[in-house]
Amino acid sequence: MKRKCIICREDKDRFTDEHVIPDSLGGYYHIYTVCGVCNSNLGDKVDSPLVNHKLSELYRFAQSIAGKTGKIPNPFSGTFTQDDDPNKKGRLDLQSDGNLKLYFPPEVRILEKDGQITAIQIAVDEKDLKNLDNIADKILARNDIPRESVVRGERTVEIDTSRYSMSWPVDVNRFKIGLLKIAYEFAVDTIPSYFEDPGAVEISKILKGAKYDEVEKYVNIGNGLQDEVMLPYKAFLDFSSKSHYLALSDGGDLGLVGVVKLHDLFAVGVTLSKNKHLGQGLFHIGVNSLENRTFKKFTSFELMAQCIGPLECQFLFALHDELGRSGPIEDTRSPDFSYEGKSNQHTPIYNASGIHVCYLKDLVVSSACDVVQTDSGFFQKSIFNPLQYYYIKAISTGKMYRVVGHEVVTRIIKKL
Ligand SMILES: [Zn+2]
Secondary structure: OOEEOOOOOOEEOOEEEEEOOOHHHOOOOEEEEEEHHHHHHHHHHHHHHHHOOHHHHHHHHHOOOOOOOOOOOOOOOOEEEEOOOOOOEEEEEEOOOOOEEEEOOOEEEEEEEOOEEEEEEEEOOHHHHHHHHHHHHHHHHHOOOOHHHOOOOOOOOOOOOOOEEOOOOOOOOOOHHHHHHHHHHHHHHHOHHHOOOHHHHHHHHHHHOOOHHHHHHOOOEEEEEOHHHHHHHOOOOOOOOOEEEEEEEEOHHHOEEEEEEEOOOEEEEEEEEOOOOOOOOOEEEEEEEOOOOEEEEEEHHHHHHHHEOOOEEEEEEOOOOOOOOOOOHHHHHOOOOOEOOOOOOOOEEEOOOOOEEEEHHHHHHOOEEEEEEEOOEEEEEEEOOOOOOEEEEEOOOOOEEEEEEEEEEEEEOOOO
């Protein structure tokens, strides 16, 4: 059956395995809604500026992530030049054990006096010591010097402690198209209504044509390296783990916003659409774990269910009651203290005359509320109107206790 490719939007009947996060960055999120032509175009023009960015190479090197060829990239490849002597070159070779080793290519200095060669100095790396004779023979041959006429000189070992440096050109823009692709594919794959959105149509054109100049119209929150874009989800996500995170939410006036945070590498926010698609407070999270080699999606509800412990609620009691109805605070601290509606959160509230006036939830809605978010959870404190007297009723004694506020503690018990 023909389906639309999410990039070219043409009807196709064959689809390929598309890695939303490139596999060379440790991505485990696969979708099967991109046609073969688009898949290979994306690889060449959209993924490659991201994967071959110097920061990605450094990351793949540090995390030992091999590419398609099975090789870990060497971000230090190329020639280093000695700071004091630009003619002296060095190179950092990546060894099979993953360590880097400094290597100096052979360096030959021919000393002449009155047009006559008086000495040949050959400096080689320790690795090339066994080839020293071969190298010398080649130089002699090149200069037409018979071997017999050479008096062998001394060998010295020198430890080179000079500074070598090299410069890396770093692309500051083209890599963003790779992040745009990740956010777009996550949105299309997660929110069914998004595919026909005008923003989605526009982004698929940018990706199809690899229009680098138009990327920043959408990839416009943060400079690409700012972790802060993930802050709204910080309470639930473990940024110290080796994971890539994706998020989708309605960002106020911005419309639908996608956030991509590739471990310690890139972080960016994408305005995917001017329209809202999810509803207030709702979001989707994608967690790509490098350690577990998995990708998992969570809705806001699933995330809360996994990360949040049972609610801890308590009333704030008045210290004294002019009408003499409030018992000592000590009563309420007893483990036996129980009041109506404690077990089902449907607590009736009474006035000073003992008349039932409303329920706790109505009181909380009409009260001044303060929410504090810390690393361990959310603390929500409601202070009731101080001009009104509100009471709850103890179950065993029927005694009334005056309450002035209510606290709800939501603890984060797990981060993803
Ligand atoms: Zn296509």
